[in-house]
Amino acid sequence: MSETRTSTLKQTSRLVELIDEIARKGRNASKILGKVASRSKDEALLKMAAAILSEKSYIIEENRKDLEDAKSKGQSKAFIDRLTFNQNRIKAMAEGLKEIAALRDPVGEVLGMRRRPNGLLVGKMRIPLGVIGIIYESRPNVTGDGAGLCLKAGNAVILRGGSESLRSNLAIGELMRHALTKADLPKDSIQVIPITDRSAILELLKLDNYIDVIIPRGGEGLIRFVTENSRIPVLKHYKGVCHIFVDESANIDMAENICINAKIQRPGVCNAVETLLVHEKMAKEFLPKVVRKFEENGVEIRGCERTKKITPQIKRAKEEDWYEEYLDLILSVKVVSNIEDAIAHIEKYGSDHTEAIVTRDYEKAQTFLSKVNSSTVLVNASTRFSDGFELGLGAEIGISTSKLHAFGPMGVEELTITKFIIFGDGQIRN
Amino acid sequence: MSETRTSTLKQTSRLVELIDEIARKGRNASKILGKVASRSKDEALLKMAAAILSEKSYIIEENRKDLEDAKSKGQSKAFIDRLTFNQNRIKAMAEGLKEIAALRDPVGEVLGMRRRPNGLLVGKMRIPLGVIGIIYESRPNVTGDGAGLCLKAGNAVILRGGSESLRSNLAIGELMRHALTKADLPKDSIQVIPITDRSAILELLKLDNYIDVIIPRGGEGLIRFVTENSRIPVLKHYKGVCHIFVDESANIDMAENICINAKIQRPGVCNAVETLLVHEKMAKEFLPKVVRKFEENGVEIRGCERTKKITPQIKRAKEEDWYEEYLDLILSVKVVSNIEDAIAHIEKYGSDHTEAIVTRDYEKAQTFLSKVNSSTVLVNASTRFSDGFELGLGAEIGISTSKLHAFGPMGVEELTITKFIIFGDGQIRN
Numbered sequence: 081m082s083e084t085r086t087s088t089l090k091q092t093s094r095l096v097e098l099i100d101e102i103a104r105k106g107r108n109a110s111k112i113l114g115k116v117a118s119r120s121k122d123e124a125l126l127k128m129a130a131a132i133l134s135e136k137s138y139i140i141e142e143n144r145k146d147l148e149d150a151k152s153k154g155q156s157k158a159f160i161d162r163l164t165f166n167q168n169r170i171k172a173m174a175e176g177l178k179e180i181a182a183l184r185d186p187v188g189e190v191l192g193m194r195r196r197p198n199g200l201l202v203g204k205m206r207i208p209l210g211v212i213g214i215i216y217e218s219r220p221n222v223t224g225d226g227a228g229l230c231l232k233a234g235n236a237v238i239l240r241g242g243s244e245s246l247r248s249n250l251a252i253g254e255l256m257r258h259a260l261t262k263a264d265l266p267k268d269s270i271q272v273i274p275i276t277d278r279s280a281i282l283e284l285l286k287l288d289n290y291i292d293v294i295i296p297r298g299g300e301g302l303i304r305f306v307t308e309n310s311r312i313p314v315l316k317h318y319k320g321v322c323h324i325f326v327d328e329s330a331n332i333d334m335a336e337n338i339c340i341n342a343k344i345q346r347p348g349v350c351n352a353v354e355t356l357l358v359h360e361k362m363a364k365e366f367l368p369k370v371v372r373k374f375e376e377n378g379v380e381i382r383g384c385e386r387t388k389k390i391t392p393q394i395k396r397a398k399e400e401d402w403y404e405e406y407l408d409l410i411l412s413v414k415v416v417s418n419i420e421d422a423i424a425h426i427e428k429y430g431s432d433h434t435e436a437i438v439t440r441d442y443e444k445a446q447t448f449l450s451k452v453n454s455s456t457v458l459v460n461a462s463t464r465f466s467d468g469f470e471l472g473l474g475a476e477i478g479i480s481t482s483k484l485h486a487f488g489p490m491g492v493e494e495l496t497i498t499k500f501i502i503f504g505d506g507q508i509r510n
Numbered sequence: 511m512s513e514t515r516t517s518t519l520k521q522t523s524r525l526v527e528l529i530d531e532i533a534r535k536g537r538n539a540s541k542i543l544g545k546v547a548s549r550s551k552d553e554a555l556l557k558m559a560a561a562i563l564s565e566k567s568y569i570i571e572e573n574r575k576d577l578e579d580a581k582s583k584g585q586s587k588a589f590i591d592r593l594t595f596n597q598n599r600i601k602a603m604a605e606g607l608k609e610i611a612a613l614r615d616p617v618g619e620v621l622g623m624r625r626r627p628n629g630l631l632v633g634k635m636r637i638p639l640g641v642i643g644i645i646y647e648s649r650p651n652v653t654g655d656g657a658g659l660c661l662k663a664g665n666a667v668i669l670r671g672g673s674e675s676l677r678s679n680l681a682i683g684e685l686m687r688h689a690l691t692k693a694d695l696p697k698d699s700i701q702v703i704p705i706t707d708r709s710a711i712l713e714l715l716k717l718d719n720y721i722d723v724i725i726p727r728g729g730e731g732l733i734r735f736v737t738e739n740s741r742i743p744v745l746k747h748y749k750g751v752c753h754i755f756v757d758e759s760a761n762i763d764m765a766e767n768i769c770i771n772a773k774i775q776r777p778g779v780c781n782a783v784e785t786l787l788v789h790e791k792m793a794k795e796f797l798p799k800v801v802r803k804f805e806e807n808g809v810e811i812r813g814c815e816r817t818k819k820i821t822p823q824i825k826r827a828k829e830e831d832w833y834e835e836y837l838d839l840i841l842s843v844k845v846v847s848n849i850e851d852a853i854a855h856i857e858k859y860g861s862d863h864t865e866a867i868v869t870r871d872y873e874k875a876q877t878f879l880s881k882v883n884s885s886t887v888l889v890n891a892s893t894r895f896s897d898g899f900e901l902g903l904g905a906e907i908g909i910s911t912s913k914l915h916a917f918g919p920m921g922v923e924e925l926t927i928t929k930f931i932i933f934g935d936g937q938i939r940n
Contacts, residue, residue, distance in 0.1 A: 111857065115881050188880065194902060200891055202901050207883045209913050288737070292913050307718070313743050313914045334936040341938035427541065449931050450618065451545050453637045461630055461934025470939065471632050471930060472624060483639050483722050484743045485915040487927045497917045500901060501879050504891025506764040508771035509900065 095275060099283040102238060102271050103290035106211045109266040110236035114208045116265065118185035121231055124263035125181035129174040131255040132224065136170045142251040143220065150218070150244045163218045163245055173224040173252075176475070180228040183474040186493045187234045190501070200507055204498035208234030210292035212495065213284055215306055217298040218242030223252045226297075227270045229477045233495035236269045238291065240284065242298075243276030250274060285310040293485075297478055315490070316482045319405040320350030320433035322463045325422040325448065327439035328361035334460060335362075335438040336370050342436070342463045344377045348407045350479060351434050351456075351466040355402060355412045357422045360386070363415045367391050371413075379409045386415035402429040419444050423451050430454060432481050434466035455481060455488030525705060529713040532668060532701050533720035536641045539696040540666035544638045546695065548615035551661055554693035555611035559604040561685040562654065566600045572681040573650065580648070580674045593648045593675055603654040603682075606905070610658040613904040616923045617664045620931070628937050634928035638664030640722035642925065643714055645736055647728040648672030653682045656727075657700045659907045663925035666699045668721065670714065672728075673706030680704060715740040723915075727908055745920070746912045749835040750780030750863035752893045755852040755878065757869035758791035764890060765792075765868040766800050772866070772893040774807045778837045780909060781864050781886075781896040785832060786843045787852045790816070793845045797821050801843075809839045816845035832859040849874050853881050860884060862911050864896035885911060885918030 113121075132139065143165040150163055186206050193203035212235045214226045223239055230237035241249045253272035260267045273280055285294065288311045295315050296306040307314050324342060326335045342353035358366060363386065371381055371391045381387075382397040394413070401412045402425070416422045419437075426435055436458040437448040445459045456466035466489060468476025473491025480486045486494040543551075562569065573595040580593055616636050623633035642665045644656045653669055660667035671679045683702035690697045703710055715724065718741045725745050726736040737744050754772060756765045772783035788796055793816065801811055801821045811817075812827040824843070831842045832855070846852045849867075856865055866888040867878040875889045886896035896919060898906025903921025910916045916924040 114883055196900070196902055200895060205879070207913075308741060311738060313912065331936070337936065337938050345939055445933075449635070453544055453929060456930040456932065458932040459934060461932055461937040462939050464939040465630060465932060465934075465937065466930070470626070471932075472626055482743065483637075483927045485927075488930045497913045497915075499883060500886040500896070500918045502886065502888040502891055502895060502901075503875075504889060504895075506761070506767060507891040507895065508767050509775055509892050509894040 092279070095277065095280060096283055098275070099273070099280055100287065102273060103211070103284065103287040105268040106236040106238050106271060107290040109268040110208065110211045112266050113231070113236055113269050114187070114210070114234045116234070118187070120263055120265055121185070121234070122181040124260050124265050125177050125228055125231065127259035127262050128224075128228070128256045129177040129181070131259045132170060132174045132177070132252065135255055136167065139165060139170055139248065139251050139255075140167075142247040146245055146247045153244075155244065159218065159244075163220070163248070165220050165248055169221060173221050176225050177228045180232050180475055180492075183232060183492060185232065186496045191498060198507055199505065201503040203501055205501045206493070206496040207499050209495055209497055211236045211238065211290060213238045213240070213291050213294045213312070215240045215281060215294065215296045215298075215302065216242065217302065218245035220245050220248040220252060222297060223249045223272065224256070225475070226295075226477060227253075227256055229475055229492055230495060231269060233492045235495055238271050238273065238284065240273040240281060246274070246276055281306070282309055285312060288312045295478055313485075314482070315478065315480050315485060317350070317479045318481045319431050320352075320479070321355065321403065321405050321429060321431040322351060322353050322434040322466075323355045323357055323426050323430060324353050324436045324438065324463065325357040325416075325419070326359060326362055326366060327419065327437060327441060327444055328359040329441040329444070330362060330366075330438040331440060332366055332369070335366060336373060338436065338438055338460070338462050339370055340373055340377065343374065343379055343411055344409065345462075345464055347409050350405070351463050352407070353411065353436075353463050354404060354406055355414065355429070357414050357416050357425060358387075359419075359422075360415050360417055363387070363390055367413070374411060377409070379411055381411055381413055383413040384415060387413045405431070419447060423448070426452055426454070432483075433479070434458070434463045436461060436463050455479065522709070525707065525710060526713055528705065529703070529710055530717065532703060533641070533714065533717040535698040536666040536668050536701060537720040539698040540638065540641045542696050543661070543666055543699050544617070544640070544664045546664070548617070550693055550695055551615070551664070552611040554690050554695050555607050555658055555661065557689035557692050558654075558658070558686045559607040559611075561689045562600060562604045562607070562682065565685055566597065569595060569600055569678065569681045569685075570597075572677040576675055576677045583674075585674065589648065589674075593650070593678075595650050595678055599651060603651050606655050607658045610662050610905055610922075613662060613922060615662065616926045621928060629935065630937055631933040633931055635931045636923070636926040637929050639925055639927055641666045641668065641720060643668045643670070643721050643724045643742070645670045645711060645724065645726045645728075645732065646672065647732065648675035650675050650678040650682060652727060653679045653702065654686070655905070656907060657683075657686055659905055659922055660925060661699060663922045665925055666701075668701050668703065668714065670703040670711060676704070676706055711736070712739055715742060718742045725908055743915075744912070745908065745910050745915060747780070747909045748911045749861050750782075750909070751785065751833065751835050751859060751861040752781060752783045752864040752896075753785045753787055753856050753860060754783050754866045754868065754893065755787040755846075755849070755856075756789060756792055756796060757849065757867060757871060757874050758789040759871040759874070760792060760796075760868040761870060762792075762796055762799070765796060766803060768866065768868055768890070768892050769800055770803055770807065773804065773809055773841055774839065775892075775894055777839050780835070781893050782837070783866075783893050784834060784836055784842065785859070786841055787846050787855060788817075788843065789849075789852075790845050790847050793817070793820055797843070804841060807839070809841055811841055811843055813843040814845060817843045835861070849877060853878070856882060856884070862913075863909070864888070864893045866891060866893050885909065
């Protein structure tokens with residue numbers, strides 16, 4: 081065997097051992113964490129926030145090294161922006177941890193206690209999921225937010241961020257782990273994987289005996305890679321091709337406000353609208369008005385043939401436009417004959433993320449609500465409300481487009497599961 | 511290329527096409543099924559029950575062919591028993607379908623509607639999961655029960671039972687599909703895969719674009735095979751190594767009744783007790799009494815050293831006994847020093863399925879309930895109550911030991927997911 085090959089094998093087996101050890105430590109920490117009082121978890125969260133604020137120059141210094149490497153590798157401006165951790169972003173992360181500390185603890189909540197005919201009292205109690213693996217791109221803020229939410233729900237977390245953010249993530253992780261120790265919680269409740277090699281992810285995704293769920297956060301490529309290689313259940317959040325259907329009965333000003341807000345308030349996020357569907361009886365009055373407003377705001381419109389007839393200055397949409405998540409100041413527009421056509425379009429081209437109807441018609445509102453099975457369905461409101469904080473979840477770990485466990489924005493409750501609890505007085509089964 | 515190889519390739523590509531077509535048809539059926547009224551689904555369920563009863567001689571005839579093959583292959587008695595479909599079992603399956611029809615439809619239920627500060631009314635509505643794949647052993651009753659439960663919750667189902675039960679499954683499937691058509695529902699809401707080759711399962715497990723969840727029902731080997739090869743989320747139900755802890759304060763007669771019931775009422779099922787943990791202060795009084803009673807009922811006891819000192823006639827338990835799911839008239843018994851030791855034993859050797867405590871002590875009951883995170887935790891009742899019907903779920907599709915989506919007995923509600931529904935009056939995001 082050649083020397084190189086021997087050394088590669090040794091490296092591989094060291095990597096396997098290290099990942100296995102991390103996962104095992106996570107499992108052990110989760111067993112303790114699942115039973116501690118809310119007070120201890122909140123204390124740890126507040127200590128984490130304080131440590132991050134007081135040691136911010138350390139984080140910024142480590143982040144600077146990451147940034148230098150990324151720049152020398154010629155990463156894009158958007159990439160550099162996401163990777164950058166300045167005073168404001170550090171403050172925001174610390175604030176986020178304080179907000180998580182202030183949330184109600186979901187663990188221990190009892191749901192739906194009912195008496196059975198034989199006298200048994202049967203209910204469900206929320207418990208932590210156990211160990212959560214978060215795999216994300218080079219956004220150091222996820223290290224703090226993700227760890228905080230997992231901890232609040234009593235879960236141990238294993239973090240694997242993009243390789244370009246490794247030093248930033250390790251610095252944040254180190255401060256959080258120190259805070260855990262000071263709050264008498266196991267420091268392995270939060271672990272940052274120190275290996276940038278992709279094989280570390282592959283190894284992690286095999287350990288279904290230690291890890292309960294994997295949450296990938298990032299682009300479609302990352303999510304597909306994780307899904308295809310994981311033996312552990314994955315809570316995916318694929319893209320958001322969100323639609324607004326403006327019905328013939330819509331209040332025209334309300335429709336315009338909602339459409340503009342849903343597109344331009346923050347075009348780069350998954351709950352921004354990508355396709356506007358307009359009822360044919362509304363098109364002539366509504367389209368010229370709203371298209372002008374869009375154009376004033378720098379939005380490029382790509383319309384169907386009927387749309388182009390009414391507003392000839394726009395581009396013609398191609399078939400692939402209807403599938404597109406632009407994440408940019410671009411909008412596709414289609415005139416439809418009725419609500420059924422609108423729903424059929426959403427079913428064919430949509431991504432099960434978020435859809436809205438603007439209408440004054442009771443029956444159409446109900447039809448849209450019951451027949452569109454996307455993770456968030458709105459009547460007369462902007463798609464931008466499909467967000468954990470806006471929906472009252474307190475914070476958000478991601479938006480699931482998987483129809484299992486959680487569908488739509490996920491808060492701390494979605495990081496728990498329930499067990500049955502049963503109070504008897506000697507019942508046996510006949 | 512040799513002729514054999516060409517023909518194998520052709521067969522493989524035919525298999526891939528066929529499975530793909532089944533999955534696609536399932537997806538299309540699910541889109542319709544998710545929107546139909548409860549009445550139609552219940553009508554179909556009742557027609558299915560009627561067809562199964564009126565055509566029972568056809569089912570029995572097909573089942574007889576399956577049985578002949580199985581016998582000629584030298585299958586075990588227990589295997590033949592599970593495969594056998596007689597008048598009584600057919601009646602039971604038809605009754606089951608009627609009971610499912612009588613359950614409340616979970617689809618459309620709205621949960622937790624709340625007003626947000628900006629006036630938005632936010633809640634969650636139950637919707638079907640979509641397409642469910644059930645992979646099971648040679649038990650034809652699962653074909654009826656599984657299909658019925660999936661249909662009730664608005665899901666299309668793809669059934670793949672053990673190869674020895676293929677003719678029975680196809681016969682039941684044919685009758686159910688005919689009933690669907692008569693109730694004006696898509697017949698592809700229920701599909702039985704007509705291929706016995708294991709590669710058909712492997713193919714199915716890749717189709718995460720069409721299938722939303724896989725439920726394997728059967729032994730550990732089958733479940734492991736499915737989990738390791740699936741790109742689709744799997745709701746596992748591994749083994750049940752269930753424990754009863756008899757505390758020092760227990761009512762001794764109640765403890766005896768519960769222990770005997772949990773072991774002997776039906777020893778071959780996953781919620782039967784496998785290990786009895788006895789507080790050391792209770793051991794001397796309780797063990798001789800309960801061991802005698804077990805022995806009278808033909809139960810073999812395998813005890814720890816301390817147990818054997820008190821009841822010397824028993825066998826000595828080996829380390830591997832504590833991990834064992836006997837599914838038989840065998841029980842392992844251990845004397846523990848306190849409730850903490852009992853919980854530590856359950857954590858180390860348990861399977862997160864079902865555990866019970868017998869106690870009169872308030873604090874210990876609460877400790878056990880909050881610190882034992884198995885899917886069902888009982889105080890003063892038999893482990894045999896860990897069952898969908900007994901817990902009031904109406905029926906049961908399985909008992910999940912995965913801590914995701916559902917944990918413990920799963921009824922029709924667990925075959926749904928929620929979407930967010932939002933009522934606004936023009937809200938936009940700031």
